[in-house]
Amino acid sequence: MNGMLKKTTLSIATAVVALTGLAAAPANAQEDRNVQIINETQHAIVRFYASNVSRDSWEEDILGQDVLPVGQSVNINFDDGSGACLYDFKAVFDDGEELVRSGIDVCSIGTYRYTEG
Template sequence: MLLASFAGPAAAADRHVTIVNATNDTMVRFYASNSGRTSWEEDILGDRILKPGQSVRINVDDGTGSCIYDFRADFDDGQKLTRTRINVCEVSTYRYTAN
């Protein structure tokens, strides 16, 4: 019974996250995959790009009910910034900044 009441809010949680490019480079690809997976899902940006200072709101829900995702942003200079174990049920905005 306790498990069911715990699982309820996560299952109903909003998994939309605004990704902000707070770097000095253009983001050319963005991936968000359930942390339990061993490979990246498809590029969420598709034909779009995110210039410095721009943002995009995405839905990272993969239908599994998971809240924990890994993010990877690829930039026009070849840099790849990976962030792991982001709780998309609690985070509504994620800012990518340079290392």
Template sequence: MIAPTVARAFAVCALVVATAFPAVAQDRHVKVVNKTGVTMVSLYGSNVGSDSWEEDILGGDELRSGQSVNVNFDDGTGYCKYDLKAVFADGDKVIKRGINVCTVGTWTIN
């Protein structure tokens, strides 16, 4: 009788671990789409509440209008909410605050 109880306990533990793991390892990939008609020259993302922008995500590359880039925001902190800033060749800037990168799959800039 002990063996079936132990087996059942292991099965329950395995189920709990399997359902808890996705909450810890959430997908933080966001597809950034440029539909502005102007080339994006820089893209920044920082945790909500940060006093400064992190390094340029594009790293010197450009994102022409009509193009997209997949960005992995998993920086090891576990944060899901980010402020994003896009800078364009004509000097315009678009800032979007509080984007939940764990739930938003695409950010399209028009």
């Protein structure tokens, strides 16, 4: 009887560990803040900024000396260590136009497209 109790306890413990692993999976998925930014406009993106919504100012230009040409993409990791998922994006194009989008959920998207119109 004692051996049967140990087997039952072991089975319950195994089930709890398995369920805990499943519960942790969505949290791990949300930690992925990698987003592919795609330029489908008619102008190169010459500067790109992203700041989590709790910040009062734009962070540095993510592209730095690079540009994002028409028809090209870049992968960006938006993990700033804060755990934030909501970011504001600002793209500056080679014709001087600026496009700001607020509250982009980088934890739930894998791609963000800039398109005409």
